[in-house]
Amino acid sequence: MEQVLAIILSGGKGERLHPLTRDRAKPAVPFGGIYRIIDFTLSNCINSGFRKILVLTQYKSVSLNRHLRGAWSFLSPTLGEFIVPLPPQQRLDERWYEGTADAVYQNLYSIESQDIRHVLILSGDHIYKMDYRYMLASHVQTQARMTIGAMEVPLSNARSLGVMSCESDGRITGFTEKPKVPTPSPTRPDHALASMGIYLFDMDCLVHALEEDAAQHTSHDFGKDVIPRLVSDGNVYAFRFNDEIRKEPLYWRDVGGQHGSREP
Numbered sequence: 001m002e003q004v005l006a007i008i009l010s011g012g013k014g015e016r017l018h019p020l021t022r023d024r025a026k027p028a029v030p031f032g033g034i035y036r037i038i039d040f041t042l043s044n045c046i047n048s049g050f051r052k053i054l055v056l057t058q059y060k061s062v063s064l065n066r067h068l069r070g071a072w073s074f075l076s077p078t079l080g081e082f083i084v085p086l087p088p089q090q091r092l093d094e095r096w097y098e099g100t101a102d103a104v105y106q107n108l109y110s111i112e113s114q115d116i117r118h119v120l121i122l123s124g125d126h127i128y129k130m131d132y133r134y135m136l137a138s139h140v141q142t143q144a145r146m147t148i149g150a151m152e153v154p155l156s157n158a159r160s161l162g163v164m165s166c167e168s169d170g171r172i173t174g175f176t177e178k179p180k181v182p183t184p185s186p187t188r189p190d191h192a193l194a195s196m197g198i199y200l201f202d203m204d205c206l207v208h209a210l211e212e213d214a215a216q217h218t219s220h221d222f223g224k225d226v227i228p229r230l231v232s233d234g235n236v237y238a239f240r241f242n243d244e245i246r247k248e249p250l251y252w253r254d255v256g257g258q259h260g261s262r263e264p
Helices: 038-047 062-071 100-105 108-112 132-142 203-214 222-233
Strands: 004-009 052-056 082-086 118-123 126-128 146-154 162-166 172-177 191-202 236-240 252-254
Touching (some): 004 038, 004 132, 038 062, 038 118, 038 126, 100 203, 100 222, 108 203, 118 132, 132 146, 132 236, 146 162, 146 203, 146 222, 162 222, 172 236, 191 222, 191 236, 203 222, 222 236
Parallel strands (some): 004 052
Antiparallel strands (some): 118 191, 146 191, 162 172, 162 191
16 A cells, blocks of 8 residues: 555536636535545545545645645655645646646656555545555456446446446456447446546556657547557456445445436
């Protein structure tokens, strides 16, 4: 766990939540009084033992930065623990983040400066409770280069997500971002296996994939560009977010989106 760096993408505008996002980024929108939406993802990281965290900000980040300083300053830098907000620094050129993959690519300097083997990429606007250690264990066991958090969702909701096809061992054989006609799950024909936007990479795989994507004219998005290319090369696996006792998907919600595991 000490060799895992978590990166939380937190630069989205959140236009569907307007006017709540008029003066702040979506992850900084209040939730339950003193909390913020990003606290779900941060709590998942801390409770999983992942205490090296970079928060990539961009849009109206003052409120988010203030919350990170006030609520999450208890980590110990002397033990290698940190939660560090990273605004666009234009280190590579003069452009802002052009996609989820580009946001991480522009911060490769900060990522590679850490002594890590794995990079966990998360979203700061999702509500769910997850122990990422199980995903890491699955990633290591399957010897995957990349593992994607996945869950079955109704076909009507799958059109706004990344949808995948898998072998029985979890190896992903196909991935389409926001398909017009989602591929049904073999076990539940009225559902599709969808990405939760949780990506666990081997460090060298991530660096190579981002450098390859940056050299091409793409939208520089993980779901649209990076993941389909990696899936075609093989060795990308799905980690199902299920209740191990009931064998059912657990609760997950993309705030401001139109999808989730089940209605709240």
